[in-house]
Amino acid sequence: MTTVDESAGTNSDGEKVRPGRTLERSGGTSRIDVEGVGGDLADVPFPDLVAEMIRRLGDNPAREGLLKTPERVEKSLQFLTRGYALSAEETVGDALFAERHHNMVIVKDIEMYSLCEHHMLPFFGKVHIAYIPDGNIVGLSKVARLVEVFARRLQVQERLTEEIAQSLWEVIQPQGVGVVIEAHHLCMMMRGVEKQNSWTITSAMRGAFLEDARTRDEFLRLCMSDHRPLR
Numbered sequence: 399m400t401t402v403d404e405s406a407g408t409n410s411d412g413e414k415v416r417p418g419r420t421l422e423r424s425g426g427t428s429r430i431d432v433e434g435v436g437g438d439l440a441d442v443p444f445p446d447l448v449a450e451m452i453r454r455l456g457d458n459p460a461r462e463g464l465l466k467t468p469e470r471v472e473k474s475l476q477f478l479t480r481g482y483a484l485s486a487e488e489t490v491g492d493a494l495f496a497e498r499h500h501n502m503v504i505v506k507d508i509e510m511y512s513l514c515e516h517h518m519l520p521f522f523g524k525v526h527i528a529y530i531p532d533g534n535i536v537g538l539s540k541v542a543r544l545v546e547v548f549a550r551r552l553q554v555q556e557r558l559t560e561e562i563a564q565s566l567w568e569v570i571q572p573q574g575v576g577v578v579i580e581a582h583h584l585c586m587m588m589r590g591v592e593k594q595n596s597w598t599i600t601s602a603m604r605g606a607f608l609e610d611a612r613t614r615d616e617f618l619r620l621c622m623s624d625h626r627p628l629r
């Protein structure tokens with residue numbers, strides 16, 4: 399894990415560091431002093447950082463095919479991480495409706511694309527969400543939008559699942575919430591163990607889905623039924 403040290407003062411070697419300027423890897427074995435690589439990276443335009451990355455990877459950012467790549471990468475990454483600028487409360491807005499329906503509502507197969515925070519490579523798949531209302535129902539399209547709020551960030555699948563469940567739990571205040579995510583991880587498929595066909599399933603439950611095994615089983619059966627493997 400890489401952390402950006404925001405605190406002013408001295409680092410563990412007693413060297414003076416300025417706020418937000420030292421990138422420190424856990425274990426402290428490889429420390430990158432931003433000062434040492436040519437000044438304050440915070441002031442470097444994003445496309446220049448990408449161009450430098452391309453250079454260090456061994457290609458020439460000035461060749462024709464790569465000329466506009468740094469700008470494209472910036473736009474692309476801003477889009478893929480736009481969840482940082484979104485909140486669950488604003489996303490659901492006033493799409494909460496009083497309703498005395500007390501049966502399980504399931505939204506299946508919501509497409510999900512995210513970036514793993516360890517490699518910044520995509521993981522993608524499907525999200526299945528269920529809740530049992532307790533006076534409020536939420537617009538169905540808002541449920542899908544809520545997935546975007548948390549998926550469009552640097553993530554791990556486990557936390558993504560928890561954050562979706564917790565935000566529904568807080569915003570709708572239902573009797574229970576269940577969230578299941580099944581996803582492929584490109585960091586496993588393209589690198590590392592190169593397991594092309596493995597997929598990861600995570601779940602998070604709140605309220606009735608935790609307390610009542612029949613409710614949980616009904617949800618899992620309905621969301622995993624007629625299951626087609628991801629392509």
Ligand SMILES: [Zn+2]
Pocket residue numbers: 514515516517518519583585586
């Ligand atoms: Zn990864």
